[in-house]
Structure formats: structure tokens, C-alpha cells
Amino acid sequence: MRGSGGYAVVLAAAFFVLGTGDALASDPLLDQGRKIFRKCQSCHQVGVSAKHTVGPLLNDIYGRRAGTLEGYRYSRAMEAAGQDGLVWSEEALSAYLEDPKSAVHGTKMNFGGLRDPDDRRAVVAFLRQFSPGAANIPEAPPTAPLENADPEVPPHILALEGDPDYGEYLSSECVTCHQADGEDKGIPSITGWPGDRFVTVMHAYKTKSRDNPVMQSIAASLSDEEIAALAAYFSKAGQ
Amino acid sequence: MTGISRRHFTQGLGVVAGAGVLAGRGRAAFAQGRPKVVIIGGGAGGATAARYLAKDSEGAIDITLIEPTKTYYTCFFSNLYIGGFRSFESIGHSYATLASDYGVNVVHDWATGIDRDAKEVALASGGRVAYDRLVVAPGIDFDYDSVPGYSIEASGLMPHAWKAGTQTALLKSKIEAMREGGTYVMVAPPNPYRCPPGPYERVSMVAHHLKSTNPSAKIVILDPKEAFSKQALFMEGWEKHYPGMIEWLPKSIIGDIKNVDARAGTIETDFDTFKADVANVIPAQTAGTIARDAGLANDSGYCPIEPATLRSTMDAAIHVLGDSCIAGDMPKSGFSANSQAKAAAMAIRADLLDAKAFPPRFSNTCWSLISTDNGVKVGARYEAGEDKIAKTDGFISQTGEDAELRKATYEESLGWYAGITADMFG
Known part of the structure; x- marks a missing residue:
């Protein structure tokens, strides 16, 4: 993973700051950014153990050419934007976050956008902390890595082959709230999620390590096979 | 349904309940062409049933939806219009997509009566529509006399x-x-x-x-x-x-x-x-007048159903959905009706087309807005028991929750509204 060494250094500094009892993350802009980033967290990870999930991991994004991280399958539109010279500067990130589908026509990121410039400033400042190589790192010390690791799911459960037809039937219960076309206002999109991500998140609700009671209740009612069926269906949905 | 006066049409009709009709259950033989499903009422129950029947039968069923209003205003979120959080237009929905993209024959007319012997629905305009299976989803009507x-x-x-x-x-x-x-x-x-x-x-x-x-x-x-x-x-x-x-x-x-x-x-x-x-x-409220006049309700004023299929216990050719039915532990809500409609649509396809039927899954969540960004919710899951749709587990927002969680709960309700209305109307 690019930049992970640099990140470790920053992390060490963070623990040092924590140890001195300094007012860590008291910067209201970063607090705000951390809050707004929750909107992103259903698809993006950032921090020490971040991995690609629905979307690419966001460590070290500053200064990176768009669509170039290894191990993540970008939309053709995002790869083309990178080849055309799109580099993630503060301005580029802000423009993209304002209206992703306009900024990169054809992006597969199903996110309506952040219309409020203050929200964009905050989340971009928040992300900058995870790009230790970036110029102009803000004065504020980095916050502790985000809690974004869902519990590991046993491999035999991840390996279950789901029946997408059964998943389609089961999905009728999901789409009362999660819009089938991938719109994500208020409730995250689950359309097009990679299967293992879907299974991991559902198991996190099943074990109550994620705390939305609606989802805990639904996950509890689904067997491992049924979750696999849903994962199989939703991974292909919307294509 | 949104009308105030529904004509009391069904004198003498719909009183033939029981054994003779129930004995006729099973794969029906159809006089000609595709089997016909008629749906009375285009709310959360009826519109969802129409859409799922059309989507999953891929043209194998002839579907007619009878709903008097051309623009359907959802009861859910109508309080938010009163509070100034939604426009009137934003809670109105058209049936155009059900007609154009799903091939549902949307008839804007009043269903005034059900002739259960002839398997026909009478319309205010004078026509009659024949059915092989009928979905009755008229919502509630009022017992005006309950308030002197x-x-x-x-x-x-x-x-x-x-x-x-x-x-x-x-x-x-x-x-x-x-x-x-x-x-x-x-x-x-x-x-x-x-x-x-x-x-x-x-x-x-x-x-x-x-x-x-x-x-x-x-x-x-x-x-x-x-x-x-x-x-x-x-x-x-x-x-x-x-x-x-x-x-x-x-x-x-x-x-x-x-x-x-x-x-x-x-x-x-x-x-x-x-x-x-x-x-x-x-x-006080009762099942929609048309359901009661057709003899589908019992003394409670609501219509008893078989839990897994929402099939009327009074008539095997009829399913009653949503507010009009006795749904056991499920509350009368748009979410419940939407959930029941999917179970009924599956049962009807199994019945008419020999399609595969899975065990039904019932759930409900009711969000409420208390003040700006202060949303709460209550919900549960249910399963089809022997005698009723029975609650299996539930949850409710807690007092003293922080503002951020309440805001997220409100935003969740906005997502749900967009989701369920897309699920109903396409």
C-alpha cells in the first residue's frame, strides 16, 4: 500500500499527542469533517487498516492521479479522467464532492454530493490528515484512526455461494428503504456492492457491532445462506 | 383511498361466503388468455401489488388497477407537509410509470361493488371488470357515528x-x-x-x-x-x-x-x-366500505385473512391488503401494506402461474418527526403464524438520544420515503 510507511509516522505522532493529554481533534473543522465523512463510510475506508471496499481506500489521496490505485476496479470514466490529467488537489476534490456525477460523468460513485462549501472544506481537511505526503498539512494534529473495521467473518461464511434468484426475492424487503436504482439520500445505496463487503456488513449488524436497530433486526432474521443470496443479487444489481 | 362518499352498491352481493367458494381453490382454469388480476385501491398495498405482479410475471398476468385519484397523496409524510417540511406536490404521485413501464391497466374510476359470484367488480362509470383473483386494498373508511x-x-x-x-x-x-x-x-x-x-x-x-x-x-x-x-x-x-x-x-x-x-x-x-x-x-375507522359491503369483514369491521398469503378467509379468490385487513400484530401503516403486498403478489403468482412461493417476510418501521432534525422510529419483524401474523422482534428509539442520532433517524426516514414510493409507483 502506497504511503503506509508515512502514515505510520503520523500515527505515532498522534499517539504521542494523545499521551500528553493535549486537546486532540478539538479543531471544529476536523470534527465537522469527521462527522461528514460518515456519509462516505458506507463505501470508503480511510486510516491505518483501510482497504478497498465498495469504493477505493482514501489514504494518501492528495496529489494522486485519479483512478490509479492498484487493486480497485474503477469506472472507465474515472480512469479516463485520470488519464486526462485529473489529480486530487483540494480544489479537484471539492469540485468532485460538490456534484460527483457532473464532475466525472459516468463515475460509479452513487453519492448525491455535498452542496454546502463548508461541508466540503471540512471533509477535505479531514481527508488531508490521512495524506501525510501532502503539502500544506493543516496545523491540527491528526486524529486517531477511524473505527472502520467490521468484525472478520469466518472464511467458510464468506465462501458461501449465494443463489441470486433467491436473493432477488429476499431483496424485495430491502428495497422498501434502499432504492434499487442506487440513489442514496438518507439511506445508503447497497446496489452494486461487492459480495464479500455485503456479507461482512450484514454480519456486523448480526453481531450488533453496527448499531442501527432496523438493520440489526433484519440481519438477525437472515441465515448465512440468505445473506449470501442477497450479496450475490446485489453485487450484480444495477449493472 | 381518498374519497369521501363511496356508493353503497352491493345490496345482496357478496354474501355467499364459505365452503362452496373455498372448495374452488387451486390452479384455476381460465376461460381465455392470460389470468386476470384486478386490484382495488392504488395506495401502499394496491400499487405495490400491481408493480410486483407485473414485474415478476413478465406479462403473464393481465393486471387492472382501479383507483379514483390521478394523483395519489401519501398519508405518510402528510404531517410533514402540515409542519412545513414538505411541499404538497412532493407527497403526490402519479400512476403513469405503472401504466407505461409495467403494463398495468390503470383505471381511474370508483370501484362501487364486488360481485363475488360472477367475479366482477362494478365501476361508478357503469362498467364491470372480471377477475380471476381480486386484490382488495381500499385503505380505511370512517365510522363517523363514533364521534356524536x-x-x-x-x-x-x-x-x-x-x-x-x-x-x-x-x-x-x-x-x-x-x-x-x-x-x-x-x-x-x-x-x-x-x-x-x-x-x-x-x-x-x-x-x-x-x-x-x-x-x-x-x-x-x-x-x-x-x-x-x-x-x-x-x-x-x-x-x-x-x-x-x-x-x-x-x-x-x-x-x-x-x-x-x-x-x-x-x-x-x-x-x-x-x-x-x-x-x-x-x-374510529373500519375497513374500506367496499370490502365490508362485499362481506369480507367480520364483526370487528376489518377483514380476516390467512397470514402467509393475505387471502381472505371469506373468499379464496380475494386477497385483502393493508389497512383493511386483520394483520395480526402488524400495525396499519404504509410500510406494512407494502410488505403484505409482496407476500400476496407472490401467493397469487404461485396460484395462477405455478410460480415458486417462498415463505413471506413481513416487516414494518414507522418513523415520526418531533421537531426539526428530531426523528424517532419504532419497528418490528413478523412471521406468518398459524392464526395470525405474529411479531418476532422489535425495536424503538430511546429517550435521551443525542441530536446526531435523531438527525440521522430523520434522514433515514427521507431515504425510506424515496425508497417506498419508488417501490410502489416505479
Whole structure:
């Protein structure tokens, strides 16, 4: 993973700051950014153990050419934007976050956008902390890595082959709230999620390590096979 | 359904229940062509059933949806319009996509009666529509006599606004025109009724509006019950956001409603006579008149069904969905009706097309808005038991939750609204 060494250094500094009892993350802009980033967290990870999930991991994004991280399958539109010279500067990130589908026509990121410039400033400042190589790192010390690791799911459960037809039937219960076309206002999109991500998140609700009671209740009612069926269906949905 | 008067058409029809009809169950032989499913009512139950039947049968079923209104205003979120959080237009939906993309024959007419012997539905315009299977999803109708002095006519002066549309707009206009320091009086409905937390969300939304425009106004709830849905959450919210504005008077205090006088604007109870500047009278409710007239209801005023399929226990060719049916532990809500519609659509396809039927999955969540960004929810999952749809587990928002969680809960409700209306109307 690019930049992970640099990140470790920053992390060490963070623990040092924590140890001195300094007012860590008291910067209201970063607090705000951390809050707004929750909107992103259903698809993006950032921090020490971040991995690609629905979307690419966001460590070290500053200064990176768009669509170039290894191990993540970008939309053709995002790869083309990178080849055309799109580099993630503060301005580029802000423009993209304002209206992703306009900024990169054809992006597969199903996110309506952040219309409020203050929200964009905050989340971009928040992300900058995870790009230790970036110029102009803000004065504020980095916050502790985000809690974004869902519990590991046993491999035999991840390996279950789901029946997408059964998943389609089961999905009728999901789409009362999660819009089938991938719109994500208020409730995250689950359309097009990679299967293992879907299974991991559902198991996190099943074990109550994620705390939305609606989802805990639904996950509890689904067997491992049924979750696999849903994962199989939703991974292909919307294509 | 949104109409006020439904013609009482079915004299003599629909009284042939029982053995003879039930014996006819099984794969039916169809006179010609595709099997016909007729759906009465285009709300959360009927529209969802139409869409799922069309989507999953891929043209193998001839589907007719009978719904009088061309624009359907959802009862859910109509309180948010009263509170100023939604426009009237934003809760209105058309049936155009069901017709154009799903091939549903949408007939804007009143279904006035069901001839169960001939398997035909009569329309106000004079036509008759034959069916092999009938889905009855007319929503609720009112028992006006449950509030002495109240009537269809009185509802023009004291709106119920418990079917969304013009009644909702009327109530909002009355609240906006209320004199300074006036009193809004709600007569809350007895159980069972459509949308259990709804009256109390409505009071919250009225209070939200009055707080900024008419802060010395008062709200009184005259309640024939001793407790209500999400009570602790609402009470906490009212104390926090609208201190001193809302008074809830349960049956143990007011006794019975003795009379309402719509012209004088008075509501007389055993305890006192209340003078209302705006009165919102929500009477007791029953299954839609067409379902009762067809003999599909029992003494409770609602229609008994088989839990797994929503098939009427009175007639094997008919399924009753949503507010009109006796859904066991499920509340009368748009979410419930949407959930039931999917189970019924699957059962009908299995019956008519030999399609595979899986065990039905029932769930419900009711979100309510108390104040700006202060949303709460209650919900549960259910399964088809022997005798009824039975609750398996549930959850409810907690008092004392932080503002961020309440905001997220409200935003979740916005996502749900977009989701369920897309699931109903395409």
C-alpha cells in the first residue's frame, strides 16, 4: 500500500499527542469533517487498516492521479479522467464532492454530493490528515484512526455461494428503504456492492457491532445462506 | 383511498361466503388468455401489488388497477407537509410509470361493488371488470357515528385529514389562519387505526408550525385511549421543543366525547366543553366500505385473512391488503401494506402461474418527526403464524438520544420515503 510507511509516522505522532493529554481533534473543522465523512463510510475506508471496499481506500489521496490505485476496479470514466490529467488537489476534490456525477460523468460513485462549501472544506481537511505526503498539512494534529473495521467473518461464511434468484426475492424487503436504482439520500445505496463487503456488513449488524436497530433486526432474521443470496443479487444489481 | 362518499352498491352481493367458494381453490382454469388480476385501491398495498405482479410475471398476468385519484397523496409524510417540511406536490404521485413501464391497466374510476359470484367488480362509470383473483386494498373508511355530531359534512369544518389530499390541505389552511393565541383541538382515534404514531406526530408538526407563527397558541388532544405509540418519546420531545403548548387528556380524564358541533366549533366531553379555533376530528375507522359491503369483514369491521398469503378467509379468490385487513400484530401503516403486498403478489403468482412461493417476510418501521432534525422510529419483524401474523422482534428509539442520532433517524426516514414510493409507483 502506497504511503503506509508515512502514515505510520503520523500515527505515532498522534499517539504521542494523545499521551500528553493535549486537546486532540478539538479543531471544529476536523470534527465537522469527521462527522461528514460518515456519509462516505458506507463505501470508503480511510486510516491505518483501510482497504478497498465498495469504493477505493482514501489514504494518501492528495496529489494522486485519479483512478490509479492498484487493486480497485474503477469506472472507465474515472480512469479516463485520470488519464486526462485529473489529480486530487483540494480544489479537484471539492469540485468532485460538490456534484460527483457532473464532475466525472459516468463515475460509479452513487453519492448525491455535498452542496454546502463548508461541508466540503471540512471533509477535505479531514481527508488531508490521512495524506501525510501532502503539502500544506493543516496545523491540527491528526486524529486517531477511524473505527472502520467490521468484525472478520469466518472464511467458510464468506465462501458461501449465494443463489441470486433467491436473493432477488429476499431483496424485495430491502428495497422498501434502499432504492434499487442506487440513489442514496438518507439511506445508503447497497446496489452494486461487492459480495464479500455485503456479507461482512450484514454480519456486523448480526453481531450488533453496527448499531442501527432496523438493520440489526433484519440481519438477525437472515441465515448465512440468505445473506449470501442477497450479496450475490446485489453485487450484480444495477449493472 | 381518498374519497369521501363511496356508493353503497352491493345490496345482496357478496354474501355467499364459505365452503362452496373455498372448495374452488387451486390452479384455476381460465376461460381465455392470460389470468386476470384486478386490484382495488392504488395506495401502499394496491400499487405495490400491481408493480410486483407485473414485474415478476413478465406479462403473464393481465393486471387492472382501479383507483379514483390521478394523483395519489401519501398519508405518510402528510404531517410533514402540515409542519412545513414538505411541499404538497412532493407527497403526490402519479400512476403513469405503472401504466407505461409495467403494463398495468390503470383505471381511474370508483370501484362501487364486488360481485363475488360472477367475479366482477362494478365501476361508478357503469362498467364491470372480471377477475380471476381480486386484490382488495381500499385503505380505511370512517365510522363517523363514533364521534356524536360528526359527519361527512362536518369534516369540511372539522377536518380529519386522515386520508391525505384535500383534507390535509384544508387542515393546514385552517391552522395557518388560526387567530393569535387560538386553540387547536384534536380528537384522537380509538384503536385500531391507520398509523398509530400519526396523531402525535401531527400534533408535533402543528406545534412546530405554531411555535414560529403563533407562539401563544395552545394544542389540546382529547384521546379516547390511555396510552399511545411512542408516548415517552413524544412527551419528552414536546417538553423540550414546545413547553407548555400541548395538553394531552386521556379517557380517564375526559370520559366520552358527548357531542361535536362543527358550526360552533365546540367539543363536549363528560369532563368539559372545549372551544376549538381549529378542530381536527379523527373518528374510529373500519375497513374500506367496499370490502365490508362485499362481506369480507367480520364483526370487528376489518377483514380476516390467512397470514402467509393475505387471502381472505371469506373468499379464496380475494386477497385483502393493508389497512383493511386483520394483520395480526402488524400495525396499519404504509410500510406494512407494502410488505403484505409482496407476500400476496407472490401467493397469487404461485396460484395462477405455478410460480415458486417462498415463505413471506413481513416487516414494518414507522418513523415520526418531533421537531426539526428530531426523528424517532419504532419497528418490528413478523412471521406468518398459524392464526395470525405474529411479531418476532422489535425495536424503538430511546429517550435521551443525542441530536446526531435523531438527525440521522430523520434522514433515514427521507431515504425510506424515496425508497417506498419508488417501490410502489416505479
